[in-house]
Amino acid sequence: MRLLVVCLGNICRSPLAEGVLRQRIAEAGLERRILVDSAGTGGWHAGEPPDRRSIANAARHGVDISGLRARKLRAEDYREFDWLLCAxxxxxxxxRSRAPADASARSALLLDWAGLGQGAEVPDPYTGGPDDFEQVWQLVDRAARAIVAGVAARTLAIDA
Structure with a gap:
């Protein structure tokens, strides 16, 4: 299963989600079953590391995302990934509006897809403070745990 987590600039929410998903996937021994990456719908921060507050927040939880680099969503992502999971x-x-005619990936809200509430969203912490980044961590960690549990139990729809 190939998952791409998408937010606006790929410096706050999606790198946090990518980092925690990778951590939970590794803990469950599912690295060979699930590939994770992240991207932003905008390219303003392409090539930059995650926001320093995201890096610090992840580090407080034992996850290093400092090596990640922001990138913009590409047309090939719609073919290379099974799911585009949006914040x-x-x-x-x-x-959805950018999907090329030959897109094979499905798209959904990350929290909704993980079973954490229909229409549930991950709020953008960019203009907030440490509590906002912690709230995002808690949400994406819950989503990561639910995704890993679903894949491990084979109850999550893993085929696009």
């Missing part, structure tokens, strides 16, 4: 409804609408 919020605006990202989801943008992802």
């Amino acid at each position: 919020d409804r605006d990202n989801l609408a943008d992802v």
Whole structure:
């Protein structure tokens, strides 16, 4: 299963989700079954590391995301990934509007797809403080745990 987590700039929410997903996948021994990456709908931060507050927040939870680099969503992502998992409804609408004619990936809200509530969104912490980044961590960690549990139990739809 190939998952791409998508937010706006790929410096706050999606790198946190990518980092925690990789951590939970490794802990469950599912590295050979699930590949994870992240991207942003905008390219303003392409090539940059995650926001320093995201890096610090992940580090407090034992996850190093400092080596990740932001990138913009590409047309080939719609063919190379099974699921494009979006942080919020605006990202989801943008992802869907950009889908090329030959897209094979499905798109959904990350929290919704993980079974954490229909229409549930990950709020953008960019203009907030440490509590906002911690709230994002808690949400994406819950999603990562639910995704790993679903894959391990084979109850999550893993085929696109």
